[in-house]
Amino acid sequence: MTVLEIPELALVALVGVSGSGKSTFARRHFAATQVLSSDTFRALVADDENDQSASADAFDALHYVAGKRLRAGRFTVVDATNLQEHARAGLVAIAREHDVLPVAVVLDVPEQLCWERTQGRTDRTFGRHVVARMHRDLRRSVGKLAREGFRHVFVLRGTDEIDATEIRLTRLYNDRRELTGPFDIIGDVHGCRAELEALLTALGWTLERDDTGRPVGARHPQGRTAVFVGDLVDRGPDSPGVLRLVMGMVRAGTALCVPGNHEQKLLRKLRGRKVTVSHGLAETLEQLAAEPADFTDDVARFIDGLVSHYRLDGGALVVAHAGLKAEYQGRASGRVRSFALYGETTGETDEYGLPVRYPWARDYRGAATVVYGHTPTPRPEWVNNTICVDTGCVFGGRLTALRYPSRELVSVPAAREYYAPAKPLTADPVDGNGATVSERRDDVLLLSDVTGRRHIDYGYGTTTVAAGNAAALEVMSRYAVDPRWLVWLPPTMAPCSTSTQEGHLEHPVEAFADYRAAGVERVICQEKHMGSRAVVLVCRDPAGDPRFGPGGGVVHTRTGRPFFDSTARTEALLARVRAAADAAGLWQRLATDAGPASWLLLDCELLPWSAKALGLIREQYAGVAAAGRAALPAALDALDAAAGRGLPVGQLRERLARRAVDVDRYADAYRAYVGDPDTVTLAPFAVLASDGRSYADRDHGWHLDCADALVAADPAVFTATRRRVVDLADEAAVAGATDWWQELTAAGGEGMVVKPYAGPAARGGTGRLLQPGIKCRGREYLRIIYGPEYTEPEQLTALRRRSLGRKRAMALREHGLGLAALDLLAADAALWRRHELVFAVLACESEPVDPRL
Numbered sequence: 001m002t003v004l005e006i007p008e009l010a011l012v013a014l015v016g017v018s019g020s021g022k023s024t025f026a027r028r029h030f031a032a033t034q035v036l037s038s039d040t041f042r043a044l045v046a047d048d049e050n051d052q053s054a055s056a057d058a059f060d061a062l063h064y065v066a067g068k069r070l071r072a073g074r075f076t077v078v079d080a081t082n083l084q085e086h087a088r089a090g091l092v093a094i095a096r097e098h099d100v101l102p103v104a105v106v107l108d109v110p111e112q113l114c115w116e117r118t119q120g121r122t123d124r125t126f127g128r129h130v131v132a133r134m135h136r137d138l139r140r141s142v143g144k145l146a147r148e149g150f151r152h153v154f155v156l157r158g159t160d161e162i163d164a165t166e167i168r169l170t171r172l173y174n175d176r177r178e179l180t181g182p183f184d185i186i187g188d189v190h191g192c193r194a195e196l197e198a199l200l201t202a203l204g205w206t207l208e209r210d211d212t213g214r215p216v217g218a219r220h221p222q223g224r225t226a227v228f229v230g231d232l233v234d235r236g237p238d239s240p241g242v243l244r245l246v247m248g249m250v251r252a253g254t255a256l257c258v259p260g261n262h263e264q265k266l267l268r269k270l271r272g273r274k275v276t277v278s279h280g281l282a283e284t285l286e287q288l289a290a291e292p293a294d295f296t297d298d299v300a301r302f303i304d305g306l307v308s309h310y311r312l313d314g315g316a317l318v319v320a321h322a323g324l325k326a327e328y329q330g331r332a333s334g335r336v337r338s339f340a341l342y343g344e345t346t347g348e349t350d351e352y353g354l355p356v357r358y359p360w361a362r363d364y365r366g367a368a369t370v371v372y373g374h375t376p377t378p379r380p381e382w383v384n385n386t387i388c389v390d391t392g393c394v395f396g397g398r399l400t401a402l403r404y405p406s407r408e409l410v411s412v413p414a415a416r417e418y419y420a421p422a423k424p425l426t427a428d429p430v431d432g433n434g435a436t437v438s439e440r441r442d443d444v445l446l447l448s449d450v451t452g453r454r455h456i457d458y459g460y461g462t463t464t465v466a467a468g469n470a471a472a473l474e475v476m477s478r479y480a481v482d483p484r485w486l487v488w489l490p491p492t493m494a495p496c497s498t499s500t501q502e503g504h505l506e507h508p509v510e511a512f513a514d515y516r517a518a519g520v521e522r523v524i525c526q527e528k529h530m531g532s533r534a535v536v537l538v539c540r541d542p543a544g545d546p547r548f549g550p551g552g553g554v555v556h557t558r559t560g561r562p563f564f565d566s567t568a569r570t571e572a573l574l575a576r577v578r579a580a581a582d583a584a585g586l587w588q589r590l591a592t593d594a595g596p597a598s599w600l601l602l603d604c605e606l607l608p609w610s611a612k613a614l615g616l617i618r619e620q621y622a623g624v625a626a627a628g629r630a631a632l633p634a635a636l637d638a639l640d641a642a643a644g645r646g647l648p649v650g651q652l653r654e655r656l657a658r659r660a661v662d663v664d665r666y667a668d669a670y671r672a673y674v675g676d677p678d679t680v681t682l683a684p685f686a687v688l689a690s691d692g693r694s695y696a697d698r699d700h701g702w703h704l705d706c707a708d709a710l711v712a713a714d715p716a717v718f719t720a721t722r723r724r725v726v727d728l729a730d731e732a733a734v735a736g737a738t739d740w741w742q743e744l745t746a747a748g749g750e751g752m753v754v755k756p757y758a759g760p761a762a763r764g765g766t767g768r769l770l771q772p773g774i775k776c777r778g779r780e781y782l783r784i785i786y787g788p789e790y791t792e793p794e795q796l797t798a799l800r801r802r803s804l805g806r807k808r809a810m811a812l813r814e815h816g817l818g819l820a821a822l823d824l825l826a827a828d829a830a831l832w833r834r835h836e837l838v839f840a841v842l843a844c845e846s847e848p849v850d851p852r853l
Contacts, residue, residue: 001164001165001166002156002161002164002165002166003165003166003167003168004105004154004165004166004167004168005168005169005170006103006152006167006168006169006170007100007101007103007152007169007170007171007172007332008075008169008170008171008172009070009073009074009075009100009101009172009330009331009332010075010076010095010100010101010102010103010152011066011070011076011078011091011094011095011100011101011102011103012075012076012077012078012103012104012105013078013080013082013088013091013102013103013104013105013150014026014077014078014079014080014082014105014107015081015082015083015088015104015105015106015107015138015141015145016081016082016106016107016108016109016138017081017083017109017111017114017131017134017135017138018081018114018118018130018131018134019109019113019114019115019116019117019118019121019131020107020108020109020114021107021109021117021159021162022079022080022081022107023037023039023079025105025107025162025165026077026079029165029167030075030077030167034074034075034076034077035077035079036062036065036066036069036076036077036078036079037079037080038055038058038059038062038078038079038080038081039079041058041059041061041062042054042055042058044058044061045057045058045061046058059080059087059090062078062080063090063091063094066078066091066094067094067097067098070094070095070097070098070100071098071327073330075169078091081134082104083134083137083138083141084137085141085144085148088104088141088145088148088150089148092148092149092150095149096149096333096335098331099327099328099331099332099333099335099336100331100332100333101151101152101332101333102149102150102151103150103151103152103153103154104145104150104152104153104154105154105156106138106141106142106145106153106154106155106156107156107162108138108142108155108156108157108158109158109159109162110158111131111132111135113159114131114134114135115128115131118131142155172330172332173307173332174307174308174309174310174311174330174332175311175330176256176310176311176312177311177312177313177314177315179225179256179312179313180312180313180314181224181225181312181313181317181404181405182222182224182225182403182404182405182406183224183225183226183227183312183313183317183403183404184203184205184220184224184225184226184227184401184402184403184404184410185226185227185228185229185319185371185389185401185402185404186199186226186227186228186229186389186399186400186401187229187373187388187389187390187391187393187399187400187401188229188230188231188232188260188373188374188376188390188393188394189228189231189232189236189242189246189393189399190231190232190233190234190235190236190239190262190280190393190394190418190419191232191233191234191235191236191237191238191239191241191242191280191283191284191287191394191418192236192237192238192242192393192394192399192414192418193215193236193237193238193241193242193245194237194238194415195393195399195412195413195414195415196242196245196399197215197245198399198412199399199400199401199410199411199412200218200226202410202412203220203224203401203403203410204220204221204222204224205218205219205220205224205226206218206219206220206221207245208248214241214244215241215244215245215248216244216245216248217245217248217249217251217252217254218245218248218249218254218255219252219254220254225254225255225256226249226254226255226256227255227256227257227258227310227312227319227371228246228255228256228257228258229258229260229319229320229321229371229372229373229374229389229390230257230258230259230260230261230262230263230306230321230341230373230374231260231261231262231263231321231373231374231390232246232257232260232262232263233262233263233266233280233284234262234266234279234280234281234283234284235279235280235283235394235418235419236280236283236393236394236418236419237418238287239283239284239287239288240287240288240290240291240295240299243299243302244295247298247299247302250302256310256319257306258306258307258308258309258310258319258320258321258340259303259306259307259308259321259341260321260341260373260374261321261322261341261342261374262279262280262281262284263303263306264303264341265281266281266284266285266299266303267300267303267304269281269285270296270299270300271300280394280419308320308332308336308337308340308341309321309324309329309336309340311329311330311368313404313405315329315330315367315368316367316368316369317368317369317371317404317405318366318368318369318370318371319370319371319372320339320340320370320372321340321341321372321373321374322339322340322341322342322343322372322373322374322375323339323340323343323360323361323370323372323374323386323388324336324339324340324370324372325339325360325364325366326364326365326366326367326368328340329366329368329370342374343357343358343360343374343375344357344358344360345357345358357375361383361384361386361388362383362384363384364383364384364385364386365384365454365456365457366385366457367457367462368385369385369386369387369404370385370386370387371386371387371389371402371404372386372387372388372389372390373388373389373390374388374390375388375390376390376391376392376395376397376421376425377390377391377392378391378392378397378425379391380400380402380409381829381830382824382827382829382833383830383833384457384833385457385459387402389401389402389409391411392414392421392425393414394414394418394419395414395417395418395419395420395421395425396414396416396417396418396425397413397414397425398411398412398413398414399411399412399414444831444832445483445831445832445835446832449832449835449836449839450465450472450473450476450835450836450839451473454836454840456817456836456837456840458816458817458820458837458840459816459819459820459823460769460815460816460817460819460820461769461812461813461816463813463816463817463840463844465839465840465843465844466843471845471846472839472842472843472845472846475559475560475561475842476560476839476842479560479561480556480559480560480561481554481556481560481561481562482548482549482554483831483835483838484547484548484549484831485537485548485549485551485553485554485556486554486556486560486835486838487537487601487689487821487822487825487834487838488535488601488688488689488818488821488822488825488838489535489558489559489560489814489818489821489838489841489842490533490535490558490603490814490818491772491810491811491812491813491814491815491817491818491841492807492810492811492814492844492845492849493753493772493773493774493775493811494771494774494775494804494807494808494810494811494853495774495775495776495777495804495807495853496508496510496511496514496754496774496775496776497510497511497513497514497804498510498799498800498802498804499800500800503779503791503796504779505779505782505786505790505796505799505800506751506775506776506777506782507738507776508525508734508737508738508741508752508754508776509738510776511754511774511776512726512728512734512737512754514771514774515728515754515756515770515774516728518764518765518770518771519764519765519766520728520756520762520764520770521727521728521729522725522726522727522728522756522757522758523725523726523728523754523755523756523757524700524701524704524723524724524725524726524754524755524756524757525723525724525725525726525737525740525741525752525753525754526685526700526704526721526722526723526752526753526754526755526773527721527722527723527744527749527752528749528750528751528752528753528775528776528777529605529607529683529719529721529750530607530608530609530749530750530781531605531606531607531608531609531683532557532558532563532605532606532609533557533558533603533604533605533606534555534556534557534563534604534605534606534682535554535555535556535557535558535601535602535603535604536553536554536555536574536577536600536601536602536604536682536684537553537554537599537600537601537602538552538553538574538577538578538581538599538600538602539551539552539553539578539598539599540578540581540582540587540596540597540598540599541598542571542574542575542578545598545599547599547828548599552571552574552575552578553574553577553578553599554570555570555573555574555606559842559845560838560842563606573680573682573717576714576717577602577682577710577717579713579714580710580713580714580717580718581600581710581713583713583714584706584709584710584712584713585709586600586687586706586709586710587600589706589709590687590690590691590693592691592692592693594691597690597691598690598691599690599691600687600689600690601687601688601689601690601822601825602682602684602686602687602688603684603685603686603688604682604683604684604685605682605683605685606680606681606682606683607680607681607682607683607719608674608676608680609674621666621670621784622670624663624666624787624788625663625666625667625670625788628659628660628663628666628788629660629663629664629667632656632659632660632663633660635656636653636656636657636660639652639653639656640653658789658792659788659789662783662788662789662791662792663788665780665783665788666783666784666787666788668748668780669748669780669781669783669784670784681716681717681718681719682717682718682719683707683718683719683720683721684706684707684710684711684718684721685700685703685704685707685721686700686703686707686760687703687706687707688822689822689825689826692826692827692828693826694819694822694823694825694826696759696760696761696819696822697759697761698759699757699758699759700755700756700757700758700759701725701757702759703759704721704723707720707721708720722744724736724737724740725757740752741776741778744778745777745778745779745780745781746778748780749778749781750777750778750781751775751776751777751778751781752775752776753773753774753775753776754773754774754775754776755772755773755774756770756772760772760815760819761819769812769815769816769819771808771811771812771815772811772815779791785852786799786852802850802853803850804853806847806849807849807850807853810844810845810847810849813844814841814844814845817837817838817840817841817844818837818841820837821834821837821838821841824837
């Protein structure tokens with residue numbers, strides 16, 4: 001049996017004479033969807049698979065489909081004779097365009113047998129001379145295939161060998177998705193052996209030494225794997241010592257390593273190639289000269305065996321020396337290897353004579369986390385789920401490691417500056433828009449950050465923000481608060497599943513069932529205040545905070561607009577919040593090593609509803625009630641008169657009487673939420689963040705405990721949130737919470753919000769984010785939303801067909817974006833990165849969803 005090992009991502013060209021059995025071979029070994037047949041494409045474009053005049057169009061279409069498949073990472077087989085060099089060149093070009101390996105499988109069958117098979121086919125009418133010519137072309141082609149660019153060439157001779165062949169798809173060398181870590185990803189070492197030993201020790205590794213005391217390996221007691229991003233050599237004092245340690249770890253299976261550009265240059269030198277001895281190579285060569293010759297040979301073999309990049313943890317993590325764009329990940333080509341080694345430059349040089357590197361990370365929107373080195377930076381910074389961990393140890397900086405998946409950074413300082421950098425390590429790099437990194441981090445926003453179609457991987461999921469979100473851009477640019485203060489927007493809230501309870505559209509039975517189905521065991525039921533969502537960012541110092549700019553804080557709506565037209569009114573409310581936080585000891589409770597918290601971010605409801613919605617109440621709700629109350633009594637009087645004359649109007653009168661009652665209920669429902677708009681209170685229910693921290697991981701008991709402290713400190717400004725904690729397995733507790741909901745709604749309350757008790761960042765049994773809250777609104781409150789007569793049986797039946805899928809998906813997406821924004825806020829990330837996520841939340845609100853849900 002002949003086994004052909006073919007990469008699982010490849011473009012396979014079957015090469016053979018007509019009648020050699022290519023289509024039979026393809027059907028036997030490959031899925032039908034993987035095979036693109038020239039005959040099939042001729043039939044598609046000309047209704048005749050033998051119409052040779054349609055070949056050009058057929059192959060044009062075939063190449064197009066092949067390109068689409070390869071772009072999507074799908075294995076593809078081309079079933080055609082492929083006997084002409086120009087035909088094969090087109091396939092090689094497509095493979096290279098999509099950075100996959102071109103593979104040729106040649107079926108070499110005797111000419112006589114091919115002719116006999118051709119004669120047996122009624123759809124073949126050409127003569128023996130055509131088969132003979134094809135056979136000659138095959139003979140000339142076999143020796144050229146490797147030179148033409150095919151990375152693997154398999155020649156199967158005769159039917160016996162063809163029939164006995166087995167195809168085995170193999171992973172590319174860069175595909176180590178089965179390795180899930182945890183990993184310690186270590187930046188550019190550059191010969192700094194002592195610092196590498198110190199870093200490994202700080203990470204908890206145990207070093208292994210030879211008889212002379214030299215480190216030759218390391219193991220972690222918790223089974224972690226080290227991943228080196230390359231540039232182990234040059235410039236530093238002990239490149240051989242670094243190589244000896246890393247090579248030992250890789251051989252023992254405790255480490256992985258990708259090559260850096262310095263390793264590649266060293267390998268070329270060791271192989272006798274002509275290279276310019278610069279950038280620290282001279283030091284490495286001198287150090288290697290003192291080592292045994294067999295050690296240098298081992299180094300050459302080690303470097304030669306390194307793979308350009310690795311995909312790890314199911315594809316969620318990519319490590320490459322200079323980084324890697326999403327479309328190159330898991331691919332194999334010279335272009336991919338070059339990018340992984342050297343990155344991409346603009347073709348310009350900076351004032352230090354160094355190439356200006358294209359800021360690929362700014363445009364990165366891939367799903368995988370990319371960790372890389374190559375370009376030293378004073379401190380690592382997350383940019384679009386990528387991070388550079390080269391912190392210039394050899395230049396007197398630090399040697400840094402990223403712990404994955406926890407994303408913790410660990411570093412040790414360099415003992416000294418071993419090599420003077422051409423460019424000062426603290427120099428601020430310039431991005432592709434001409435702005436320095438610090439300018440981008442502090443206060444620069446660009447229109448290009450939020451325009452166009454953008455794919456965002458925000459750590460909790462991915463989303464695509466459609467181009468032309470004019471509404472979101474208009475709000476952000478004209479009406480929203482200063483973007484420095486706009487750090488978070490609350491997600492929309494999905495209702496519970498539609499109720500089947502008699503007379504109800506929403507009911508706690510369904511809310512509890514929704515969370516049970518998601519694997520939640522404990523929930524908290526919070527009174528739903530009938531107000532308007534308000535986000536309060538308050539600084540301890542009324543003069544402001546350097547992070548946000550001058551001013552004591554902001555109070556903004558869920559779309560980022562200032563809540564009050566009056567600055568004085570905003571400042572007065574913030575002063576009360578600031579004082580309450582002081583009296584409640586909240587600044588000290590949330591203190592860090594640097595001292596008491598200097599700012600707080602609160603998620604609240606601002607009461608009364610009429611403080612924001614008075615215009616809506618007057619123009620919409622009051623108008624409906626006034627019209628009904630004016631028209632229906634007159635209509636009932638007329639029907640009473642008609643009934644007195646003996647007319648059969650009883651059913652009509654009964655229906656209009658029910659309408660009159662419903663209109664009264666409608667008016668009573670919205671009037672319950674009308675208060676003095678000049679006297680407002682806040683009902684806080686979450687402390688979202690403070691200095692350097694996000695509190696999304698705290699349970700709702702903690703959050704409401706903080707809220708209660710504010711209420712106790714100033715009950716005139718803060719309103720308490722009543723709640724019930726419910727174990728969903730306790731039927732008595734569930735029944736009690738349901739009765740409580742009925743009491744709330746019977747007394748005119750809006751209803752309740754059911755949340756996972758574990759907190760905002762809670763995940764379900766599948767590991768996915770849960771809905772942050774499910775609202776369960778009362779029967780009478782929903783009359784405001786759906787109209788006075790929504791409880792009529794026929795209307796309720798129609799409403800029960802409402803679709804919740806889009807609303808729920810939007811709520812989860814906005815929730816994940818909000819959590820990511822809080823993470824970036826805690827990490828003191830660049831303003832434009834935080835703004836991108838906040839803008840994405842607002843852009844989601846532009847999507848068409850039933851506003852009543």
